[in-house]
Amino acid sequence: MAASFAGQVLRVAAKDLRIELRSREVMATMTFMAVVIVLIFSFAFVVEGTRPPPGVTAGILWVALVVSGTVGLARTFDREREGEAIRSLLMTPIPRPAIYLGKLAATVTLMLLTEAVLTALVAVLFSAGIGASIGRVSALLILGTIGFAAVGCVFSAALLRARGRDAMLSTLLYPIIVPIVIAGARGTAQIIDPVSPDLDGAAFWTQFLGALDILFLTVGLWSFEPVVTGD
Amino acid sequence: MNGAIDALVLRQVGKIYGGRRALADVSARFEPGRVAAVLGPNGAGKSTLLGILATLLAPASGEVRWGDATLERGSPLRARIGYVGHDPGLYGDLTAEENLRLFAGLHGRDHGPTRARTLLERVGLADAAPDVAVRGFSRGMLQRLALARALAHDPDLLLFDEPSAALDPAGAAWLGAELLAERAAGRIVVLVTHDLDAAAAVADQVVILRRGRVVFDETRTERFGPQALRDAYEASCGR
Numbered sequence: 179m180a181a182s183f184a185g186q187v188l189r190v191a192a193k194d195l196r197i198e199l200r201s202r203e204v205m206a207t208m209t210f211m212a213v214v215i216v217l218i219f220s221f222a223f224v225v226e227g228t229r230p231p232p233g234v235t236a237g238i239l240w241v242a243l244v245v246s247g248t249v250g251l252a253r254t255f256d257r258e259r260e261g262e263a264i265r266s267l268l269m270t271p272i273p274r275p276a277i278y279l280g281k282l283a284a285t286v287t288l289m290l291l292t293e294a295v296l297t298a299l300v301a302v303l304f305s306a307g308i309g310a311s312i313g314r315v316s317a318l319l320i321l322g323t324i325g326f327a328a329v330g331c332v333f334s335a336a337l338l339r340a341r342g343r344d345a346m347l348s349t350l351l352y353p354i355i356v357p358i359v360i361a362g363a364r365g366t367a368q369i370i371d372p373v374s375p376d377l378d379g380a381a382f383w384t385q386f387l388g389a390l391d392i393l394f395l396t397v398g399l400w401s402f403e404p405v406v407t408g409d
Numbered sequence: 410m411n412g413a414i415d416a417l418v419l420r421q422v423g424k425i426y427g428g429r430r431a432l433a434d435v436s437a438r439f440e441p442g443r444v445a446a447v448l449g450p451n452g453a454g455k456s457t458l459l460g461i462l463a464t465l466l467a468p469a470s471g472e473v474r475w476g477d478a479t480l481e482r483g484s485p486l487r488a489r490i491g492y493v494g495h496d497p498g499l500y501g502d503l504t505a506e507e508n509l510r511l512f513a514g515l516h517g518r519d520h521g522p523t524r525a526r527t528l529l530e531r532v533g534l535a536d537a538a539p540d541v542a543v544r545g546f547s548r549g550m551l552q553r554l555a556l557a558r559a560l561a562h563d564p565d566l567l568l569f570d571e572p573s574a575a576l577d578p579a580g581a582a583w584l585g586a587e588l589l590a591e592r593a594a595g596r597i598v599v600l601v602t603h604d605l606d607a608a609a610a611v612a613d614q615v616v617i618l619r620r621g622r623v624v625f626d627e628t629r630t631e632r633f634g635p636q637a638l639r640d641a642y643e644a645s646c647g648r
Contacts, residue, residue, distance in 0.1 A: 181514070181517055186515065189511070189514055189515060190515075193500065193503075193511055196503070196507070197500060197502040197503065200502050200503075200542070201502050257500065257501075257502070260501055261496050261497050261498060261499055261500075261501060261551075262494055262496035262497075262498050263498055263499060263500050265465070265492065265494060265496075265498050266492070266498035266499070266512060266558060267515070268465060269463060269464075269465070269487055269490065269491075269492050269498075270487075270488075270512060270515035270516055271485055271487055271488035271515075271516060271517075272515050274483065403483060407465055407466070407482065409460075409465070409466045409467055409482065
């Protein structure tokens with residue numbers, strides 16, 4: 179009997195997560211990249227124990243998220259290209275949106291695990307008051323990650339057979355995810371500001387990210403099939 | 410298999426890539442219980458034709474009929490198609506059984522480890538280490554597993570794209586025997602290859618493409634001899 183749509187999504191996502199559990203390659207690379215970025219910025223901005231402004235801290239968090247996420251996206255889709263596994267996946271009768279959502283779910287899961295380490299590191303190194311507002315910051319991170327991965331999965335699929343796809347992925351992806359980074363960084367800065375946190379402002383950016391997610395997911399579901407088949 | 414299998418009928422199928430005509434008015438008929446070899450020089454449109462039959466590409470003109478249905482890009486009929494390419498189409502970090510169960514499951518046909526082991530026995534991989542990721546398999550083992558993957562959902566149409574490329578002679582001979590076994594099972598088997606000897610050993614029907622057009626299409630009750638096939642190829646495409 180054919181599995182339900184949700185079951186098919188879960189099967190695709192579970193496949194990616196099982197592969198990652200075995201190799202730990204994507205998580206290790208993403209976490210390493212995120213930690214290096216945060217450490218470099220901490221050497222530059224944390225001088226004699228002074229805390230950088232919340233806008234800087236938030237910016238560092240989101241830059242590290244985007245860069246490590248790009249590495250993760252590229253490697254996750256490399257696994258589809260190796261041995262032309264993607265062709266076998268596309269030859270199954272499951273709907274293309276199920277493949278898209280399965281890849282998206284796995285990517286978001288890996289990114290969120292990396293972000294847990296990343297957020298803790300930023301909180302410690304920059305003495306940022308993230309712990310007290312972890313719920314609000316998490317909402318921003320989760321929504322931003324979904325939006326980033328929604329666009330990233332489409333571009334990664336489109337570039338599966340392209341030369342220089344790693345460089346092209348950043349070039350194509352970053353201009354489109356600028357609104358996500360701005361919203362995420364602004365919202366985070368407003369939440370972790372120790373003097374005058376602006377929770378209403380942060381709520382606006384959270385809603386803005388939610389709206390972007392709906393837009394990017396809709397476009398991703400619509401465009402995944404033509405880009406992944408290249409036809 | 411799913412009862413009586415209808416023939417696959419191509420009617421004036423055309424495909425254009427970036428202004429270049431990859432296929433033009435290709436008409437052919439592929440019958441169940443036969444192996445059809447599609448031959449032709451590089452750029453003749455063989456892989457494009459296979460992509461259309463695999464529902465991965467949409468024809469720009471014409472149609473492919475299978476029984477009462479039209480074979481289109483993304484058609485649900487792909488549940489009845491198995492594909493073996495020169496790349497194995499497997500996940501290197503999964504074991505053989507995990508790969509088979511994954512793809513069978515995506516076809517809604519995961520009947521558990523017993524069915525997977527039966528398939529592994531069928532392709533001679535019963536003794537392969539069960540806990541080893543297939544990344545460590547030899548080329549021949551990967552191709553055996555690729556065939557098991559293609560058979561996991563019991564397809565009616567089997568498509569092979571240069572399946573014996575990079576196989577040693579023993580592996581190529583094994584694959585030829587498997588093609589004949591699938592033919593005997595009543596499936597439609599379409600083989601795209603450059604290897605004329607391999608085609609001569611298995612083909613009941615030979616279709617030769619040149620510059621996207623069918624220049625030769627013949628079905629014989631007796632097998633094509635290697636020399637006869639070579640002569641037909643050279644007459645159609647030149648040396």
